[in-house]
Every structure is written in structure tokens, then in C-alpha cells.
Amino acid sequence: MADGRxxxxxxxxxxxxxxxxxxxxxxxxxxxxxxxxxxxxxxxxEHAPLNDAFIEQVLRIALNGALVQE
Known part of the structure; x- marks a missing residue:
């Protein structure tokens, strides 16, 4: 496990x-x-903006495979 953020x-x-x-x-x-x-x-x-929309999309994609499927 890493420290900090x-x-x-x-x-x-x-x-x-x-x-x-x-x-x-x-x-x-x-x-x-x-x-x-x-x-x-x-x-x-620095090829594209780093904004909230991008971060939300990264989280949605990354966590989609991590969610418990019911």
C-alpha cells in the first residue's frame, strides 16, 4: 500500500x-x-485537458470492473 494520496x-x-x-x-x-x-x-x-469530466470518466471505467455484480 502506498502512502499519501x-x-x-x-x-x-x-x-x-x-x-x-x-x-x-x-x-x-x-x-x-x-x-x-x-x-x-x-x-x-499535456495532450488534452485534465479536468473533472476526464477524472470522472476514468473512475467510471476503472470502477465498473471492480463493482460487485448482482
Missing amino acids: DGDLFLCLYRSVITGELRSDLDLDVLVDVVYGPIFHRMLM
């Missing part, structure tokens, strides 16, 4: 696993990387 996201995701919102078989370290990877890529490449 990565740790905050990890803790949020961990809580979602505990409450049954996210699958229990997830590798949360990988999921943190999946969320932050596109954000850092956009920051470094």
Missing part, C-alpha cells in the same frame, strides 16, 4: 470492499495504479 485512495477502495460495494478479490494496489495511471499520463503528455 495513493494511500487515501487505497483506504477508500478498501472500505468499499469491506462494505461489499467492490469485489473482495481485487488487488487494490493495481486498482490504484489503474486510476492514477491515466491521470499522470495526461499530466505528463
Whole structure:
């Protein structure tokens, strides 16, 4: 588990696993990387704006596969 902001996201995701919102078989370290990877890529490449709409889309895509399917 990472410290700082990565740790905050990890803790949020961990809580979602505990409450049954996210699958229990997830590798949360990988999921943190999946969320932050596109954000850092956009920051470094500066090819498109880094805005709330982009971050929401990244989260929606990343978490879609992590949700418990009922």
C-alpha cells in the first residue's frame, strides 16, 4: 500500500470492499495504479485537458470492473 494520496485512495477502495460495494478479490494496489495511471499520463503528455469530466470518466471505467455484480 502506498502512502499519501495513493494511500487515501487505497483506504477508500478498501472500505468499499469491506462494505461489499467492490469485489473482495481485487488487488487494490493495481486498482490504484489503474486510476492514477491515466491521470499522470495526461499530466505528463499535456495532450488534452485534465479536468473533472476526464477524472470522472476514468473512475467510471476503472470502477465498473471492480463493482460487485448482482
